[in-house]
Amino acid sequence: QKEVEQNSGPLSVPEGAIASLNCTYSDRGSQSFFWYRQYSGKSPELIMFIYSNGDKEDGRFTAQLNKASQYVSLLIRDSQPSDSATYLCAVNIGGGSEKLVFGKGTKLTVNP
Amino acid sequence: EAQVTQNPRYLITVTGKKLTVTCSQNMNHEYMSWYRQDPGLGLRQIYYSMNVEVTDKGDVPEGYKVSRKEKRNFPLILESPSPNQTSLYFCASSLYNLPLYEQYFGPGTRLTVT
Numbered sequence: 001q002k003e004v005e006q007n008s009g010p011l012s013v014p015e016g017a018i019a020s021l022n023c024t025y026s027d028r029g030s031q032s033f034f035w036y037r038q039y040s041g042k043s044p045e046l047i048m049f050i051y052s053n054g055d056k057e058d059g060r061f062t063a064q065l066n067k068a069s070q071y072v073s074l075l076i077r078d079s080q081p082s083d084s085a086t087y088l089c090a091v092n093i094g095g096g097s098e099k100l101v102f103g104k105g106t107k108l109t110v111n112p
Numbered sequence: 113e114a115q116v117t118q119n120p121r122y123l124i125t126v127t128g129k130k131l132t133v134t135c136s137q138n139m140n141h142e143y144m145s146w147y148r149q150d151p152g153l154g155l156r157q158i159y160y161s162m163n164v165e166v167t168d169k170g171d172v173p174e175g176y177k178v179s180r181k182e183k184r185n186f187p188l189i190l191e192s193p194s195p196n197q198t199s200l201y202f203c204a205s206s207l208y209n210l211p212l213y214e215q216y217f218g219p220g221t222r223l224t225v226t
Contacts, residue, residue, distance in 0.1 A: 042220075043202055043219055043220050044202070088155065100215065101171070102147075102157075104152070104154035
């Protein structure tokens with residue numbers, strides 16, 4: 001069973017701080033890594049995707065991938081109350097089986 | 113507007129009564145997928161399809177059927193629903209290539225089986 005693990009949280013940070021969300025995965029053959037944000041009662045929406053080792057930045061968001069350690073993270077700089085949501089890590093289990101496996105999510109609260 | 117649509121959005125039914133949840137996308141995406149989301153268990157993939165007439169099981173396929181006769185549609189069929197299939201269901205689509213591209217989700221269907 002291919003697994004994706006996230007800290008369940010909840011994670012609470014003050015407004016303006018950096019929020020750090022972590023995810024580990026079990027399948028070394030995984031090629032695609034995604035971070036989704038989900039507000040309560042809504043569908044997941046894509047925040048970031050990353051395919052290569054290293055950092056990828058998009059505005060206040062930075063995704064970091066380390067395939068050797070099977071670790072992917074999401075940093076949110078200058079956190080805002082509107083960032084309060086559940087963040088889902090998703091990993092494409094490839095190798096001929098194109099499943100997408102999600103972690104259970106980390107609930108983030110940004111306090112004004 | 114590029115979107116994934118699902119119908120119905122809410123459904124209450126009884127055990128054993130066959131039902132179909134429709135999913136349609138207008139983005140010409142090859143890859144489509146169904147997920148269920150349950151508290152404490154997260155999002156779990158039920159079935160996925162990499163193109164017309166090509167479907168495969170996800171992690172929780174038991175009790176579900178799918179078909180992909182057209183590129184834009186990917187219905188989810190519950191032949192004999194049971195209470196343990198009460199859940200929030202999401203359909204998603206994406207361009208398919210290697211690696212898998214980002215998925216776009218529909219608004220969700222909340223199903224209750226009594």
